[in-house]
Amino acid sequence: MFVHVVKSGETLFSIANRYGGTAERIRAANDLQGDQLIPGMSLLIPAGPRSTLEPYKIREGDTLDTISGQLGVPPHIIQAVNERLDEQNLVAGETIWLPVPLRAEKTIDVNAFMIPTGGGIDQEILLDAADCLTYLSVFHRSVNPDGTLSDIPDDKLIDWVKAEHVAPLLTVTNFEGDRFSPDLAHVILQDANIRRQTIENIVNLAKTKGYQGVNIDFEHLHPEERDSFNCFVRELAEASASEGLPITVTLGPKTADDPNNPWMGAFDYRTLGGLADRVILMTFEWGWVGGPPMAVAPLNMVRRVLDYATTVIPSDKILMGIALYGYNWPTPYEEGNRATGISPKAAVEQAIRAKGHIHFHAESAAPMFMYRGPRNEMRQVWFEDARSVLAKFHLVRELELGGISYWMLGNPFPQNWTLLHSTFQIRKPD
The missing domain is CATH 3.10.350.10 (LysM domain)
Structure with a gap:
C-alpha cells in the first residue's frame, strides 16, 4: 500500500x-x-x-x-x-x-483517548478503531479538592473495551469547570494527606471499575509543583504496582528542561520517565483554536520534542501523540477569532465541495487549503492526511518509540487506521 x-x-x-x-x-x-x-x-x-x-x-x-x-x-x-x-x-x-x-516488522503500543457518553454511540466509535488499539484512555475523572474523584458514565464502555481485547485506562485530571486548574493541582499535590487520599481513591476506583491501568493527565501546573508532582507519581506508581496497575503519565511537549518555564517547567521528563510504565507526549496543538492558522502538529516541532525526549526517557516508553483532528480558521486572523474543529475526513470533503486545492507544507508536513465560507469570508483549514501520518509513523520507527497515542476518537479518519495496520504490528494486552 x-x-x-x-x-x-x-x-x-x-x-x-x-x-x-x-x-x-x-x-x-x-x-x-x-x-x-x-x-x-x-x-x-x-x-x-x-x-x-x-x-x-x-x-x-x-x-x-x-x-x-x-x-x-x-x-x-x-x-x-x-x-x-x-x-x-x-x-x-x-x-x-x-x-x-518497510524492511522489518515493528510492534508498538497504541493508545487513544475517548470521552464516554453512556450511550450506544460509544460502542460505535470504539469499534471503528478497536482492532488498532492496545489501550483506551477513558477521559476523564477530575480530582476534587478533598481527593475524591468525579463521576462519569463509563460502565458500559469499560465492558465494551475489554470485549475488544483493549485495556481501559482510568484517566485522572486536574480539570475544574471547563479547564485544567493549576490551583486545584496545588491543593492535591502539596498536602501529603490529600495526596495520599487521592492515590488511595484512584487505585480503589480502578480496581472496582475494572480498569487495567491509570493515566495521569495533570496540565498547566505551576513550575514550583515539579518536585511535588514527581512525588505524587512516585507514590501512585508504588501503590499501583502492588495491584498490578501500570501507570501512564501524559506530558506536554518540551525541547529542553527549564524548571522555571511557566508552561512546562513542572514536567521533569527524566524523573517521570523513570517512574511511569508509559509516557504520552502531547505532540500537537501548536495550531490551536485561539491562535493563528498553522499546522496542529508540525513535523519539525514534533521532531524537536522527540529528539529531546529520547535523551532522557527510554524511547520504548514513549507514545508519540497524534491528532485525529484539524482546525478551520477565519482569515485574515484577528485575535479573538476562534477556529472550529474539523475531522480529517470532513476536511477533505469540504475541500472537494469548495473545488479547492490541497497544499502540503514541506516543513510542517501538513496539508492545508483555503476556501470562501458561507458569508463570503476566506477560511483556512489545516488537518492531517495520509502523508502527514506516514511522516510521523517514520519517526516512530526511526527513533524506536514505544508507540502512538491518539487524541481523540470520534473524529473520522479512516485512512489513518488502514495505514496503522499496514505499517505496524499492534500489541494487544495479555
Missing part, C-alpha cells in the same frame, strides 16, 4: 488504470463517498510496497533514477506521493517526500 497525491486532471478511473487496479478498490480503501477528486488530495493505493514517508532535500546531480536506485523503490511510486516532480528538472535544495520501504 502506498500514497498517491492527485494531480490536476486526474480521475479515480485514470489513477486506477495507471496502477492496474479498480476505482472500486481505491474508493473503498479511502472510504470515498463519490468519485470527485481535487489536486493535492491523498489517496491510498491498495497495492505495491508498504512504506513510511521521509523528507529528502534534492542534491546537485540527483535524478529520479538515482534516487529510486538508492531507495529501492520504482520511480513511479516516488512520483505518486509528490504532487509536482518533474524527473527531467529536479531542483537542488527543494524538499520532496520519499516512500521508505
Whole structure:
C-alpha cells in the first residue's frame, strides 16, 4: 500500500488504470463517498510496497533514477506521493517526500483517548478503531479538592473495551469547570494527606471499575509543583504496582528542561520517565483554536520534542501523540477569532465541495487549503492526511518509540487506521 497525491486532471478511473487496479478498490480503501477528486488530495493505493514517508532535500546531480536506485523503490511510486516532480528538472535544495520501504516488522503500543457518553454511540466509535488499539484512555475523572474523584458514565464502555481485547485506562485530571486548574493541582499535590487520599481513591476506583491501568493527565501546573508532582507519581506508581496497575503519565511537549518555564517547567521528563510504565507526549496543538492558522502538529516541532525526549526517557516508553483532528480558521486572523474543529475526513470533503486545492507544507508536513465560507469570508483549514501520518509513523520507527497515542476518537479518519495496520504490528494486552 502506498500514497498517491492527485494531480490536476486526474480521475479515480485514470489513477486506477495507471496502477492496474479498480476505482472500486481505491474508493473503498479511502472510504470515498463519490468519485470527485481535487489536486493535492491523498489517496491510498491498495497495492505495491508498504512504506513510511521521509523528507529528502534534492542534491546537485540527483535524478529520479538515482534516487529510486538508492531507495529501492520504482520511480513511479516516488512520483505518486509528490504532487509536482518533474524527473527531467529536479531542483537542488527543494524538499520532496520519499516512500521508505518497510524492511522489518515493528510492534508498538497504541493508545487513544475517548470521552464516554453512556450511550450506544460509544460502542460505535470504539469499534471503528478497536482492532488498532492496545489501550483506551477513558477521559476523564477530575480530582476534587478533598481527593475524591468525579463521576462519569463509563460502565458500559469499560465492558465494551475489554470485549475488544483493549485495556481501559482510568484517566485522572486536574480539570475544574471547563479547564485544567493549576490551583486545584496545588491543593492535591502539596498536602501529603490529600495526596495520599487521592492515590488511595484512584487505585480503589480502578480496581472496582475494572480498569487495567491509570493515566495521569495533570496540565498547566505551576513550575514550583515539579518536585511535588514527581512525588505524587512516585507514590501512585508504588501503590499501583502492588495491584498490578501500570501507570501512564501524559506530558506536554518540551525541547529542553527549564524548571522555571511557566508552561512546562513542572514536567521533569527524566524523573517521570523513570517512574511511569508509559509516557504520552502531547505532540500537537501548536495550531490551536485561539491562535493563528498553522499546522496542529508540525513535523519539525514534533521532531524537536522527540529528539529531546529520547535523551532522557527510554524511547520504548514513549507514545508519540497524534491528532485525529484539524482546525478551520477565519482569515485574515484577528485575535479573538476562534477556529472550529474539523475531522480529517470532513476536511477533505469540504475541500472537494469548495473545488479547492490541497497544499502540503514541506516543513510542517501538513496539508492545508483555503476556501470562501458561507458569508463570503476566506477560511483556512489545516488537518492531517495520509502523508502527514506516514511522516510521523517514520519517526516512530526511526527513533524506536514505544508507540502512538491518539487524541481523540470520534473524529473520522479512516485512512489513518488502514495505514496503522499496514505499517505496524499492534500489541494487544495479555
